[in-house]
Amino acid sequence: MRKIYHEQLDDILPELERMTRTVSTAVRRSTAALLTADLGTAEEVIAADSQLDATGEMVEEKIFELIARQAPVADELRMLVAALRMVADLERMGDLAAHVAKIARLRYPLPAIPVELESLIEDMGRVAQRLVDQAGNVINSRDVSAAQQIASDDDEMDRLRSNQFRLMMAPSWPHGVEVAVDIALLGRYYERIADHAVSMARSIIFLVTGEMPLAQ
């Protein structure tokens, strides 16, 4: 019984790491769908999100059962509590990638992003995806200093978001209201994906050290 319990326990983090890879793919593909007005890819990202939610619910179930039935010892419980938080982060990140894809779908067959803004959106997608990848790596490595690094890499997203506002608020903005609203919401979605990657890194620090680092 304890043996099966430990096997189940050992499965949780690799399962979260797989979910993180799935989210990374969703972020990459939703950005691609946006930049190339690719309806098929947008639809696939949106459909894949339901699959991710189903996986997340299954992992949550498993965690609840392990907590409730197996009287985990302190460090096991800490892992399970951290895992519960990370599942919630991953489900939200998947939703946000789907929101990005939905903007691509809404504007199709037109591209949602004017040519001059493509590189900004590309950068946001790239930074978000990199943070997700880093979160996946620290799930695997449990490397506290790498986890701490994620929070500071998040600053790059803040800079991109400020740039974005500056462009939109300039009197010379030529793209009208619809594009501005899309871009503002996209910026928010990418920023939130980055925030959730930081939150996952904090959960890993908690898992390893027992201390939850303060939110910034």
Place this chain on the structure above:
Amino acid sequence: MRKIYHEQLDDILPELERMTRTVSTAVRRSTAALLTADLGTAEEVIAADSQLDATGEMVEEKIFELIARQAPVADELRMLVAALRMVADLERMGDLAAHVAKIARLRYPLPAIPVELESLIEDMGRVAQRLVDQAGNVINSRDVSAAQQIASDDDEMDRLRSNQFRLMMAPSWPHGVEVAVDIALLGRYYERIADHAVSMARSIIFLVTGEMPLAQ
């Protein structure tokens, strides 16, 4: 020892209910700050959010300790897991109310909202606050059917958000890009507050029934 344990356990939900009342006040005041270009109120809402985060972290600490040190039985554990989720929801709702207040602060001394849109924003603030209040009530009553009601009341927010997009996307939109971006983000913030109220209601259903209702 068990006596103190049960007292601590019994304190958790009333503490969450108090936090919910604090969030309700923050939502109401941030909307007021926005509609009346009231910098003092905006600053107070922003400052109060740090206090809410501190309370949230304290409650989380308490929950972790109760889980880790007291070997809670199944229904106690379910309450503690539900409480952990609700604390996270409450912290996010507080952040979102502070985001609303920050838009009021950013545009001060000008009002952020054109006169014709005041009633739309007022409605969004009102619906968000009502959902928060309802979530506070079900923490207190553990009434599953009232909790289920919250999810359907959330539809009103969706309708308001659709109205908002229709107004902004009309060729006759006279307020330019800056206002549109503010309004789009405000709509997103209120919508997310409503989503978190629904999520709290789901946690209460889980706490009472042991079943986590599926996300919609």
